[in-house]
Amino acid sequence: MTTDLTSRLAEDLDGAFPDLVRELSSGLYSGALRMLGDHHEAEEVAQDAFVRAYRALQGYPAQRIRELRLRGWVWTIAANLCRNRIRSRARRPTGSFDGIDPPERGDGPEAIAISTESVGQLAAQLLGLPWEMRTAVVLKHVVGLSYDEISDALDRPPGTVRSDVSRGLARLRSALHREEER
Amino acid sequence: MNLQSELESLRVDAPDGLITAVLAETGLVDRYAVRPSPLGDVFVSFNSRGVTAVDLAESAEAFERRFQTIYGRPVVPVDEIPPPVARHVDTAIREGRPGRLAVDLSGLTDFQQAVLRRTAMIPRGEVRPYGWIAKEIGKPGAVRAVGTALAQNPVPMIIPCHRVVRSDGTLGKYSLGGAENKRVLLEIEGLDVDGFARLAVSGVRFVGSETTRIFCHPTCRNARRITDANRVEFGSEAAAQEAGYRACRVCRPSVAA
Numbered sequence: 001m002t003t004d005l006t007s008r009l010a011e012d013l014d015g016a017f018p019d020l021v022r023e024l025s026s027g028l029y030s031g032a033l034r035m036l037g038d039h040h041e042a043e044e045v046a047q048d049a050f051v052r053a054y055r056a057l058q059g060y061p062a063q064r065i066r067e068l069r070l071r072g073w074v075w076t077i078a079a080n081l082c083r084n085r086i087r088s089r090a091r092r093p094t095g096s097f098d099g100i101d102p103p104e105r106g107d108g109p110e111a112i113a114i115s116t117e118s119v120g121q122l123a124a125q126l127l128g129l130p131w132e133m134r135t136a137v138v139l140k141h142v143v144g145l146s147y148d149e150i151s152d153a154l155d156r157p158p159g160t161v162r163s164d165v166s167r168g169l170a171r172l173r174s175a176l177h178r179e180e181e182r
Numbered sequence: 183m184n185l186q187s188e189l190e191s192l193r194v195d196a197p198d199g200l201i202t203a204v205l206a207e208t209g210l211v212d213r214y215a216v217r218p219s220p221l222g223d224v225f226v227s228f229n230s231r232g233v234t235a236v237d238l239a240e241s242a243e244a245f246e247r248r249f250q251t252i253y254g255r256p257v258v259p260v261d262e263i264p265p266p267v268a269r270h271v272d273t274a275i276r277e278g279r280p281g282r283l284a285v286d287l288s289g290l291t292d293f294q295q296a297v298l299r300r301t302a303m304i305p306r307g308e309v310r311p312y313g314w315i316a317k318e319i320g321k322p323g324a325v326r327a328v329g330t331a332l333a334q335n336p337v338p339m340i341i342p343c344h345r346v347v348r349s350d351g352t353l354g355k356y357s358l359g360g361a362e363n364k365r366v367l368l369e370i371e372g373l374d375v376d377g378f379a380r381l382a383v384s385g386v387r388f389v390g391s392e393t394t395r396i397f398c399h400p401t402c403r404n405a406r407r408i409t410d411a412n413r414v415e416f417g418s419e420a421a422a423q424e425a426g427y428r429a430c431r432v433c434r435p436s437v438a439a
Binding site: 014017018021022025026027028029030033034039043046047050051054055122123126137141142143144169172173176 | 190194
């Protein structure tokens with residue numbers, strides 16, 4: 001399906017691009033949502049990633065477009081945007097009282113406790129995973145990319161991605177187990 | 183339920199507006215809003231490159247259908263026009279010139295773009311013949327093609343194709359609701375349409391001033407300042423030049439070939 005889409009993009013970018021957006025939008029949005037934990041930011045990231053992808057494709061020769069592994073490539077852009085969001089959150093803590101920085105969202109037990117109520121247990125536990133594991137697990141099991149595609153997207157060797165996914169799953173299991181015991 | 187299928191269930195649909203927002207941002211779908219104009223409400227569409235169409239249509243559905251047919255892409259309504267367009271669109275329609283408003287002519291041929299860019303510079307309340315546009319863009323033989331290009335002007339009123347008329351003094355066709363609207367727009371701009379037509383019918387194409395020895399298109403702002411006592415009329419550029427008059431540099435009645 002995506003092979004067909006890449007050749008159509010190569011021949012008629014403007015005609016085929018809407019199909020790319022339709023095909024990848026649910027995965028891109030869901031992936032960004034589970035990495036960032038925020039609907040609004042996920043929508044912005046997904047939109048920005050598609051627009052950047054389009055502008056990049058405009059400058060690519062047809063042969064290069066035909067050879068793209070589309071989903072992994074679009075996720076290269078999107079994963080970078082997600083990481084930038086996380087970094088800029090860390091740089092500018094907001095809403096702190098008494099000069100005490102609030103916990104960085106998505107990386108501490110407090111964040112998990114807060115978001116559990118609103119977004120569901122598993123989604124909250126995902127946000128508690130370290131970044132490498134979180135991105136690998138989300139891309140593998142929420143978005144449904146192959147290890148090779150994830151390796152492209154995150155610029156990590158496939159072996160590392162596999163181990164990030166399995167360590168991430170193990171952490172989620174034990175975290176969920178602890179929740180149940182409480 | 184095992185963990186992996188629980189993770190799969192965290193996949194959700196993208197928000198409704200996402201696809202449209204992406205396509206609008208990349209210029210692959212246009213958005214539109216209704217704006218006031220001298221001819222009544224018009225539909226104005228735009229994308230990230232600028233305004234793409236101005237149209238009088240009987241309904242939103244009719245406009246959307248016509249847009250899809252002409253441009254081969256969809257157009258969707260918006261409640262709020264983005265600031266760069268909103269700031270300048272009403273002024274552009276009211277004044278009959280793009281001004282600071284970006285207009286997207288990217289789907290048109292180079293010839294069509296040249297015709298429209300030249301037309302955009304005709305001052306309010308003045309008219310020029312089709313043949314003058316042809317000469318100005320360096321295609322003196324392409325008078326009919328100029329008419330066709332103007333008939334396909336995607337942004338009437340913003341690019342004032344109503345200011346291009348036939349040299350015999352009749353107004354010629356107008357794409358936005360017919361020839362009568364052309365007269366309405368020109369009269370709103372203060373042009374004495376009947377006076378201009380009478381002059382043209384009597385064979386007058388240019389007027390000159392005996393004091394300055396300069397000749398102009400009859401509706402040029404310089405021509406309108408000529409007093410009756412000093413006013414001379416010419417049937418052609420050649421006649422004016424033979425009489426020792428030079429062409430006005432504002433309305434350029436004579437273009438060096």
